[in-house]
Amino acid sequence: MKFALTCGTMLAGISVASPLLAQAAADNGGFEEIIVTARKSQERARDVPVSITAVSGASLAEAKITQIGDLTARIPTLSISYGATQPLVLIRGFGTGNGQSFDQAVGKFIDNISYGRDQDARLPLFDIERLEVLKGPQVLLYGNSSTAGALNITTRKPGTTFAADGSVAYEFNQNETVAQGGMTIPLAETVAVRLSGLYQRLAKGPNFNVATGKHVSTDRNYAGRAILRFTPSADLEVLLKAEYDHIRNKGLVGEPIAQPLAGYQFPEVNFDGRVNANNNVAPMFQRDYQALDNETYQIDINYDVLGGRISSTTGYRRLETGLASSGGQSVPLFSGYIAYLNKQFSQELRYAGKFGALDLTVGGFYQHEKRDNFTVADFNAAAIGIPVPAFSLNLVSPQKAESWSIFGEFTYHLSEQLSIAAGARYSDISRDADQSANPGLVVPNRSFGQSAGWLAPAPFLDGLYTGFFGVPPHSFTGLHLHETHFQPQVIVQYKPSDRAQVYAKYVKGDKSGGFDVAYQGAPGNVTPAGARFEPEKAEGFEVGLKGVSDDNRFDYALAAYRTTFTNLQTNAYVGTATVAVVTNVGKARTQGVEAEFHYTPMRGLRFGASLAYTDAKYLDFPGGSCTRAQEAATPVGCRQDLSGSRTPFSSKWAGTVSIDYEQLVGSYVLSGGVLAAGRSSYNPSSNLEPLEQQGAYVQIDAHVDLKPDAGPWSLSLFVRNLTDIRYNEYGSISPGTTQGLLGYLSRGRQLGIRAGFNF
Template identity: 30%
Template sequence: MKTKPRKKVLAQAIALSATLGTTLGTTLPAMADELTLEEVIVTAQKRAQGLQDVPISISAISGAKIEDFNISSMGDLSGSVPNLQITKTGITNQIGMRGIYSGANKGFEQSVAMYVDEVYYGRGQLIRLPLVDLERVEVLRGPQPTLFGKNAIAGAISLTSKKPTQEFEASLSTLYEFEHDERKTVAIVSGPLTDELAGRLVLSHREMDGWLENTTLKREEPNVKETYVRGTLVWEPTEELSVTLKAETSEFDTAGRSMENHSPQGIYSSVPAFANVDTKEDYKRQDNGQESDNQVDNLVLNVEYELGEYTLTSTTAHLEYNARELIDVDYTALDVFNGTNQGEDFKQFSQEIRIASPTEGNFDYIAGLYYQTSEMDVFDNLYFGQALAGGALGAAVNGVSSKTFEQDSDVWSVFAQFNWRITDQLSLTVGGRYSDEDKEGSRTLVNDGSATIGGQPGFDATLAFLGINAHSISDKRNENQFDPLVNLQYDINDNTMVYISYTEGSKAGGFDMRSNNLPTAATNPGTFEFEDEQATSYEIGAKFGFDRGEINAAVFYTEYEDLQVTQFDGTVGFNVQNAAEATIQGIELDGRYLLAENLLLTASLAYLNFEYKDYDVAQCAPALVATQPPSSSVAGLCDFSGERAANTPEFSGNMTLSYEHAVSDWGMLSYALNMDYSDHYYASSTLDPNSKQGSYTKWGARIALANNDNDWQLALIGNNLTDERVLTQSTPLPLSETLTADNGVAYYGIYERPRNIALEFTYNF
């Protein structure tokens, strides 16, 4: 049965490639003249290559665009890349690619591997890093295990920082955004220090008041403060040797979140405890405080040595971060779970050594060894407040449930990718990565009811009703995996290439941080260990280039097995297990076309069909608002087999039109218009109808004036100019169903930034 969709997708790919090939071969070249596009260089295969030469579905976003449109984080960037979704939940951050995410659990690895200057950034908290002084961002869709590690089961994102220059340059840029009182300053100095040594120093500071009014705390939210410092030295004593040392530190703190409560249903608003909860979506919110303070430090030593015609590369890195968060996890002004605090400390050391052969001749390869060790410590303290007094949970008031989680990991792998040019036009690439990983994990939960009215016995009994039981558990696991790659590429001519690939991917298993009970418990059993995920992917694509433009197309089909999912336990907790199988298939198109001198059109479009093939233990939407098929195996859960997942719009796309012209004989005026489109989707993993986000189109624009010597530039930047209200995640408010006996419910939602308009001035020394 599973072969039918695959054959259909491959047939669509062949038809699409033939159609594009015919169109481009007969029409577009006739339009060619002296206008020519600049080549885009990427390192998706650990070599510098033209984007059109890489047989992967890939998007490359230049550092210039990131700066031009005031893109400050990965979340801001995701709207410009089809089939890339970055979301924030109440407690975690997630990257999704083609609809595949990691769930809201700090024990999960990310499904999309993120690399910064070839260093693996695998934790969700690191998604929030500021984007400053980048050369480019490359987004590789589909499993990428061979060169990016086994956790790149859905794709990979590679960020490349700008390097020291051979000539002295310095700049100072300052930005002010009018709607949300955002201030950002970036200072850069770069150039040679000696004949053999060059350096680059980047300093950035950003503050923002926010766009939501917290009526409880009388402040604007999310209130942001970010400081980023990066220093890079490049030493080149000979033509054969290049040594790069990079040190960076960043602090990014946020007070409040882009969150509002919404959509009260049933008797929710008439229940006395909830009568004063603000559920109107009007850019005003209530709660007792959300704080997130983060510091990340990174030290990287990269050595490249030309060994004859071969290149030997070593990358050594130390990465660590500390996060402290205060979360009002009832997400209201009520004193229910007020003052909950979480923390995460993480350290990672990694070493990669690889060798790249010359590319001349009929055979070349890249091969290497990788080692990584990491330590993670997490704590989560849940406080029970006065709003529970007088009710069924009154014995919990003034109590605290404290959870600690530790995980140590050691992974080593060997990888190789071989390319055989069978003929001048036909190439075969085969590769694979073998990985071996050891993990140790432990979780301890302690319930302290010493300050409650009923004392410890009453507190324990109340929390047992909620499925929160004191326990301690630990375990070890070892897993090994081989992920292969086969790619066949055919160059029809110098400007047209087609390819077909087969890839297997995997994502590591681990230990559940969030569960509130032991797996062996007689009632409300929890979980601890979960297994790895597996993916099998097929892709066929084509890349067409001509003097004034280029078009790329990819059609894919991927099967996922043993998806790691987070299940609601029916009270206040969540459990993890490998409980789902899914297939995804779709089409991705992107291209550039030089319409006229200095007038460039860039566009992309994606179609995504996501289907759970087997998901019999999904968390249901509240029974009050939806009727969903019940699970055949676990009472209280639902069967989502045949449904599509949350945050998987069927269509998404982006378009940018840019133009520049001279102003008299002294300056240059440039314009850019940007459009991001998304089809409708569910913003909740429960597929709740009250979490549905309708289709939307967001517009951005930029106009800039600079003198001919580029000594200065003044730019006006606008994003989300039509002020679209975009919901990215939505979940029922904690206890809203419990305290209404399932006769009422309301939700909290997380929203993207509304309209914002900024003025930026840059001076180049």
């Protein structure tokens, strides 16, 4: 099945820098309408009373957007980092910390199925109809409520006629090949299938590992999807979907940028794209890698009845992920491993209808999730002359979660211009877990898929464990929590004309608590209660204005917002913790203003601009991790009061400017474009370490394209990051050291060619 899905169709490609908004030229040279499904029904984007950025599937393929992380430069309020062992996704300065213990504050939903684990951010984007970035808490129409925002992704479905599209491209600097595409095949009058796939290989990593003599990190990814559409009658549609994703990365290592305060010293700490790390020697014999396999099976049934539509979505997912990473040292001092196997079943039943002045959506949702978590940290102090045997910290936590909810939204149109929408979701959530932290022996050459095979328990090392970490080992069983949440939302919308609207929104959302996979405890306080973290709450207000001019040449969207978080879930290196542990921030807040404009003054010429001001900060967070200097001043029990500080990754200002032009030359269309995307300074570390601070930068992308005026093929030249800006994607301490610092540089300049087709 995996082979068949992957080989269905694998052609699409690369072009860069046309504005990513799902805009296309209309016959009069203006913009076509953008259709979105943010409220689970097809609507024009200008009619939806929420802050939303929509990206077309064609724009994703043309700009070589194969992961959501590639969107960071294009959508000002979206920040994504793959530098961390667990990806970070944030909207308006907030998301979920670097850890597998959390549900995600920025939810990811593909065809109405929740992809709520941290590693889901690495899944590829291919054969996409549309991607929508919904900003602020989303509580009503998404199975797992998202307190910071949501990514609503819709894949392409089979049509009624044969169609195929795709392209293949090559990037010269990192020797990267990307191919993706899809094909629709009618099987009968009422049955059609769409096969699609992606292949991506990055052969020459952007950094150089001095110790191994290789460029790192490299990628080899592929994915395949099959969707069968059956329409036995005009009012009934059945969709069957199967997908397999295979992600492999080798050699991701943090680059040392500051020496540890004591003990082992890095060979060099210049932030220059050179690393010096090799754990593929005794006693670990370990290579750095990241791996992920995902399987999704889904059934959708849509039935038009009772004046509306009944929709059923049934889904099963199996996600397995694993990684091994060194601490950046040139000697085998530390190696970390994280793996989990997550199995998820979900069912949603929803009814939407219109009855005179009343629109309504009601439904119910159920999800069962089982996850086996393994985190291992290997220590080999003998590598720096400390005469203790090599040993492992083994953190194991099998967990189960079961949730159900009912939801409803009712929109009453007081007049043609004025409407009020009110709704709520009531959720009931139960979690059960075991959690342990114990010593073990070093298992050499840990590979993907071993899971429990990574562990070699060693109770005779309990004394060494206690002396090393200052806390005793522990094993907790039967941990349980039960929560209920009521999450309301009210929207008032006024439309002075069919082409403009103003709206005001109030929403209150919750994200459930849970159990910390990596809990070790603190000296004198190792208890089952300490492994639990509290639910996160968000309360948001937003007002907005959006519309389009009468001639369809100018559109705009403005929004002002404020969201306050209570018990914000995050993580930090605190106390004796060797890996980042979960903690709750007392209170935090984000507020700001966003603006987006597009203008087509004449046929073939398009301008776009976006600007975001974001004021995201902790209001009450006295227990954050210390900086390197603070740790030197207070080496025991150091805590940093981050109250009043900006949140990680949040830039005060961010924006884009783009220009695209196309011209008919004989029987060919010649086009090109430039995009400039900039951000003010930010800090990519959880403790806001000054040495990790990233300054302001502007990234410039450009492309030139040629295609026949009426023909199926196209050729492109592209460059991404023209000025070769390499910014700090993520910063942290180096595990196994005392405040040695690591940074993770982004990719530099990308230059390539692309050939595509569409018929």
